Amino acid sequence: MTIPDAAANAFSTLLGDRYVTARGIRDQHRAFAGPNTKVAPDAVAFAASTQEVSEIVKICARHKVPIIPFGIGTSMESQVAATRGGLTIDLSRMDQVLEVSAEDLDCTVQAGCTREALNHHIRDMGLMFPIDPGANATLGGMASTRASGTNAVRYGTMMQNVLCLKVVLPDGRIIRTGTRARKSAAGYDLTRLFVGAEGTLGIITEVTLRLYGIPEATSAAICAFPDLESAVNTVILTIQTGIPVARMELMDELMVKGVNDHSKLGLEEKPTLVMEFHGSEEGVKEQALAVQAIAEELGGSDFTWATRPEDRSRIWKARHEAYFACLAMKPGSILMGTDAAVPISRLVDVILETRADIEEHGLLAPIIGHVGDGNFHCSLMVDPENEEEVATAEKLAERISDRAQRMGGTCTGEHGIGLGKREKLVKELGPDAIDVMRTLKMSLDPHNIMNPDKIFLN
Amino acid sequence: MTIPDAAANAFSTLLGDRYVTARGIRDQHRAFAGPNTKVAPDAVAFAASTQEVSEIVKICARHKVPIIPFGIGTSMESQVAATRGGLTIDLSRMDQVLEVSAEDLDCTVQAGCTREALNHHIRDMGLMFPIDPGANATLGGMASTRASGTNAVRYGTMMQNVLCLKVVLPDGRIIRTGTRARKSAAGYDLTRLFVGAEGTLGIITEVTLRLYGIPEATSAAICAFPDLESAVNTVILTIQTGIPVARMELMDELMVKGVNDHSKLGLEEKPTLVMEFHGSEEGVKEQALAVQAIAEELGGSDFTWATRPEDRSRIWKARHEAYFACLAMKPGSILMGTDAAVPISRLVDVILETRADIEEHGLLAPIIGHVGDGNFHCSLMVDPENEEEVATAEKLAERISDRAQRMGGTCTGEHGIGLGKREKLVKELGPDAIDVMRTLKMSLDPHNIMNPDKIFLN
Numbered sequence: 001m002t003i004p005d006a007a008a009n010a011f012s013t014l015l016g017d018r019y020v021t022a023r024g025i026r027d028q029h030r031a032f033a034g035p036n037t038k039v040a041p042d043a044v045a046f047a048a049s050t051q052e053v054s055e056i057v058k059i060c061a062r063h064k065v066p067i068i069p070f071g072i073g074t075s076m077e078s079q080v081a082a083t084r085g086g087l088t089i090d091l092s093r094m095d096q097v098l099e100v101s102a103e104d105l106d107c108t109v110q111a112g113c114t115r116e117a118l119n120h121h122i123r124d125m126g127l128m129f130p131i132d133p134g135a136n137a138t139l140g141g142m143a144s145t146r147a148s149g150t151n152a153v154r155y156g157t158m159m160q161n162v163l164c165l166k167v168v169l170p171d172g173r174i175i176r177t178g179t180r181a182r183k184s185a186a187g188y189d190l191t192r193l194f195v196g197a198e199g200t201l202g203i204i205t206e207v208t209l210r211l212y213g214i215p216e217a218t219s220a221a222i223c224a225f226p227d228l229e230s231a232v233n234t235v236i237l238t239i240q241t242g243i244p245v246a247r248m249e250l251m252d253e254l255m256v257k258g259v260n261d262h263s264k265l266g267l268e269e270k271p272t273l274v275m276e277f278h279g280s281e282e283g284v285k286e287q288a289l290a291v292q293a294i295a296e297e298l299g300g301s302d303f304t305w306a307t308r309p310e311d312r313s314r315i316w317k318a319r320h321e322a323y324f325a326c327l328a329m330k331p332g333s334i335l336m337g338t339d340a341a342v343p344i345s346r347l348v349d350v351i352l353e354t355r356a357d358i359e360e361h362g363l364l365a366p367i368i369g370h371v372g373d374g375n376f377h378c379s380l381m382v383d384p385e386n387e388e389e390v391a392t393a394e395k396l397a398e399r400i401s402d403r404a405q406r407m408g409g410t411c412t413g414e415h416g417i418g419l420g421k422r423e424k425l426v427k428e429l430g431p432d433a434i435d436v437m438r439t440l441k442m443s444l445d446p447h448n449i450m451n452p453d454k455i456f457l458n
Numbered sequence: 459m460t461i462p463d464a465a466a467n468a469f470s471t472l473l474g475d476r477y478v479t480a481r482g483i484r485d486q487h488r489a490f491a492g493p494n495t496k497v498a499p500d501a502v503a504f505a506a507s508t509q510e511v512s513e514i515v516k517i518c519a520r521h522k523v524p525i526i527p528f529g530i531g532t533s534m535e536s537q538v539a540a541t542r543g544g545l546t547i548d549l550s551r552m553d554q555v556l557e558v559s560a561e562d563l564d565c566t567v568q569a570g571c572t573r574e575a576l577n578h579h580i581r582d583m584g585l586m587f588p589i590d591p592g593a594n595a596t597l598g599g600m601a602s603t604r605a606s607g608t609n610a611v612r613y614g615t616m617m618q619n620v621l622c623l624k625v626v627l628p629d630g631r632i633i634r635t636g637t638r639a640r641k642s643a644a645g646y647d648l649t650r651l652f653v654g655a656e657g658t659l660g661i662i663t664e665v666t667l668r669l670y671g672i673p674e675a676t677s678a679a680i681c682a683f684p685d686l687e688s689a690v691n692t693v694i695l696t697i698q699t700g701i702p703v704a705r706m707e708l709m710d711e712l713m714v715k716g717v718n719d720h721s722k723l724g725l726e727e728k729p730t731l732v733m734e735f736h737g738s739e740e741g742v743k744e745q746a747l748a749v750q751a752i753a754e755e756l757g758g759s760d761f762t763w764a765t766r767p768e769d770r771s772r773i774w775k776a777r778h779e780a781y782f783a784c785l786a787m788k789p790g791s792i793l794m795g796t797d798a799a800v801p802i803s804r805l806v807d808v809i810l811e812t813r814a815d816i817e818e819h820g821l822l823a824p825i826i827g828h829v830g831d832g833n834f835h836c837s838l839m840v841d842p843e844n845e846e847e848v849a850t851a852e853k854l855a856e857r858i859s860d861r862a863q864r865m866g867g868t869c870t871g872e873h874g875i876g877l878g879k880r881e882k883l884v885k886e887l888g889p890d891a892i893d894v895m896r897t898l899k900m901s902l903d904p905h906n907i908m909n910p911d912k913i914f915l916n
Contacts, residue, residue, distance in 0.1 A: 101803060102698075103694070103802065104802050146643045148643075156618070160618055169890075169894065175891040176888065176891060177891065179863070179866055179867055179868045179886065181831075181862075181866070181871065182833075183606055183617075183831050184799065185868075185870045185873060186868050186874075186883055187654070188651060188913075189617065189647075189654050190891060190895065192650030193650070196643055196646065196647050197646055212700065213698075240561060240563065240671070241671070242670065242673075282744060283744065339643075341641060344563075345561035373640050374640055375639075408638040409638070409639040410639040410642040410643075413641050429644070429645070432631045432633045433634060433648060436648060437645050437648065439901050440651075440901060440902070
């Protein structure tokens, strides 16, 4: 127990029954922290306002209680694991859309608002927030992990789409990191410093986001290819040609089989691209024809079109359920995901080498990817009881990171560092760059209470 | 003289005749540092490589010599003023394009390479780097000040277009801030921390940039309006409609008169929008028609087209020479520029209030702006000998900042803080946010040798 009585009393006084130490609630806030280890915080605080988060943090600072900011728990790299116990601050009740400016194409939400809730709120205004990591994550969590997903090839990631933040610092002070102006040269880019900091520098409590008009026309298309190479080459040429495709997702043969079985899609079981085009009626047609010409050249099948909204949602739902499709392919298994991203010219190399590596080691590992960004995921399906298989998968994941880094890429396109990629981060940028990160961290959080152990090895 | 003999000897040994203390060279590296004050460094080092910059910085660190990184000296807020003397490190000889990957649409250049040199280098590959602040700045300088300019409405600023950097830290260590992957969630966003830090955290020596294919079609159009309001409303509606206009520049009546006189353009002397459209032949036509419809609705004249490259360059050259056009309007005057940016819905308000304010105080101050971003500049033309006029202009500039901040905007869209906007920055984000910036700065540069006095008041 890392929470001294004096702190616990202060939390109780401040929060009443929103300060919880019950086992059940703490267990809901557990997270993976290493093979066969899931750790829970000592207590959970359900915060109701920025001011309250500030008060909670001040108490934690006084008593050096570790703090774990928590949205809805969908992060992929153990970012919410309470490795040293302490207090999880659950922001899911701070879920309000505070302001929408349709004229300025922006909005401000509380950190606990989810992306689906936001999109529901703004749909009737003809607006959308396109960043879509699959899970219905909170927008504070998405900012904290610099999330992206299927639409990033066109709309960017949270890096480009957060205008500014409200943040509670490790000493409890509250700051705004910027303004609602579309661009600014006003001092250090604090917004971008907190975006992707995984809660190690402070707690994001409000997020101001760019919005987009719902495009006049949207269409989706599916195209099967004789082999992975021709599918990936279609992506490369599309991007190089500058076609502003909105989504461009690859599924390898195995992944197509998985989603077929799980979502009854009836797709041809070949390497497949799923694409979406946004724009004017004319623009969408033009984009799609351009991609179709490239695909054809490379041996792709005819496009299967999904212009009706319900067909499109069926496809994207299947894509989003890939996680469950993978689990269903090997009952009892867990999914160890990889997240490498490379410069687009190396995408064929990295995927083909990885595919060969997977086959050589006899693992079940469908490949899926936001390939328009050069980002792809292998879902290594392993039996957690089978130590040898786990070890084989870990080594494979290691090699995928190494391979991407050797090709000028990164070990993580969108999942973040958390606990699992800390050594890989050092490999990627070198010890001096990590030392700079650690120096920044310690300058703002000298007692290391903000989400300790994430990003940095001790 | 802030350079002790031991340091001077070390610089001479390292650099030979590229370490210069001659008055003429030092004066070329002077910059404005307050009314009637221009300060020069005690010496200038012309660096030839990252390794050499690192050695220079190590000597400075040992002897606590202030360092001013210098590209080509086009920054707008005294960012290169040697307020405490010290050593200016001139990077203009580090001007090589190190690598271009046409497949990946990226390149790596040395910090002293200018944007025009880069564009010249890549033009035959069908590529362009669109960020265009007007001046032929170095790309290291543009990264350091988070520059943008006329194309930012479509292509973003240096924030979005720098993929990663090589940086020499205040202790001389060399780091890479990221990889060539298009997106990454690998730890703190060091790239964005150094972009816009104005040389206060380290010296950028290499910049890896996104490139774009030269669009299949480009066309430019000019449209005059009966009044400022209808011109600005055309901008607002265009942006809100999501038309991907590449450039959208406003000139008020006075500015049009200025460029007419200076560049012999023969434009109608009314509030005017100058626009550029990039895309496919069809796409460009579609965009232009959409904007034309909006303009017509609001009383705009017929579009005057410039489809021939030479006509387009004539227009943009005139736009870029606005600075000289302004000086010519009032011989002997200096230009005090403002740089506010607001959420687009407030653009009419801020510009009309500012126009009225200018008229009320009898100043000559043409307005020009990257209005698609909500960013506009007033060029306050003042006689530097006329103390009353200078004071009136300073107060006006102050009110423009206040007005923009009150409307949810920023005092600087693209020029940065430098010396002149340090108080305004505190107003904009509050003392705690600035304290966070200062804490970060002091953690990396505890002796405050990297471009001291910029961004922060003492």
